[in-house]
Amino acid sequence: MNGKKILMLCGEFTEEYEIFVFQQGMEAVGHTVHVVCPDKNAGDMIATSLHDFEGHQTYTEKPGHNAEINKTFAEVEGELDSYDAVYAAGGRGPEYIRTDPRVQTMVRHFHETGKPIFTICHGVQILMAVPGVIKGRTVACLPACAPEVAAVGGIYYDAGPKEAYVDGNMVSGKGWTALAAFMRECLKVLGTEIRHT
Template identity: 85%
Template sequence: MSGKKVLMLTGEFTEEYEIFVYQQGMEAVGHTIHVVCPDKNEGDLIKTSLHDFEGDQTYTEKPGHLAEINKTFSEAEAELDSYDAVYCAGGRGPEYIRTDPRIQAIVRHFHETQKPIFTICHGVQILMAVPEVLKGRKVAGLGACEPEVTAVGGIYVDLGPKDAHVDGTMVSAKGWTALAAFMRECLKVLGTEIKHT
């Protein structure tokens, strides 16, 4: 099997685990992950954040590591047909990149061409900006996103912290603690089979 090409949508303060763990895990099995951010070029760095639940009413946020953009945004836009799937990483980035018409056009492209869409945590906010993507679909995300999912006609799925959900070729999860299950389901959708001997 030849490796697949996945476009990862990020912004400043995207959740670091959902960039690094996903990218490195997928690359380890032979897939290409292009990490892009609006108006950023290959080689640019973005700040990331680390979210955790530590007994407060909501999550805490701490500075993460710098993440390297490995594909110029405008180049990725021009090559959408070459990608096999799009991945919406979570954290704080989605709340503002979702308002960018270019991001919306990218999501719409994957929806209309019926290619896989992967989303975790707040990544579902990116999909909310293109309501037809979620209409009638079952999707997971951080619990705080449930009202928005419902408002655009989606069906929110309340998963355990280590679980993932599959609706056709859409894979979703609640947050970074589910990355193992999430990536396992993404690999299945991409047709990647890992055998142990």
Template identity: 75%
Template sequence: MPGKKILMLTGDFTEEYEIFVYQQAMEAVGHTVHVVCPDKKAGDILRTSLHDFEGDQTYTEKLGHNVTINKTFSEAENQLDQYHAVYCAGGRGPEYIRTDKRVQAMVRHFHEQKKPIFTICHGVQILIAVDGVVRGKKVGALGACEPEVTLAGGTYIDLSPTEAYVDGTMVSAKGWTALAAFIRECLKVLGTEIHHT
């Protein structure tokens, strides 16, 4: 079976691990991941951040490595039919890209076409910005997103830091510590089987 094409929606200061680990894991099994950001083109740099829980009341944030955008946003916007799934990475990026009408239109396309939607951490904020995407769904995300999930008509699932949750073709997780389970469930939804010999 040929690899699938996944559209990754990001913004500056998206969580580094949720970009790099996800992209490299998907590419390792033959899928293509296009990392896009509003108003950026292929070759542009995306700044990332690293988030951790270090005993404070909330997570800490540090500067991460730069990511090179590998697909021009406007090109992806005009080629949505070529993508099999959309992935909304977490971190700070979703806070501001969710208000972009073009990003909302992209998410709406995947929702209306009933294509897989993958979200981790704050990525759910992008989905919440589009009416109906999380309504009636059970969704995992960072705990701070619970009120938004509820207000959008979804049911927040308080997952452990290493769990992922599947509701139909939507896969969600709390944060980067769940990437192994999250990627495993995304692969299942995409129909990707890994056989050990």
């Protein structure tokens, strides 16, 4: 079976782990992951962030490593039919790229075609910006996003820190600590089978 082609939507200060771990894990099993950011070209770099819970009332944010964009954003706009799934990574990036009509068009394509949609942490903010995408759907995300989920007709699931949630073709997780479970469920939705001998 041929590997799948996954579109990863990122912005500046997207969560580092949710870029690198997802991309490298999917590529390790033969899938292709195109990391894109509005108005960025292949070879450009974006800043990333690291969110953590260190005893304060909310998460802390620290600079992460720079991440390389490996596909020009403008090219992807005309190639959406060639992708098998879309992934909305979390962190700070979703907050602003969700307002970009081109990003909304991309998300709408995957929603309307019934292709898999993967979201973790704040990545759900990207889906919220497109009417109907999470309406009636159950999603896990950072608790701070729960009121927004409800406001657009979604159902917030309070997932454990290492748990993923699957609602049909949509896989979601609370944050980067859930990446192992999240990616395992994404692989199942993609039809990827890993055998141990």
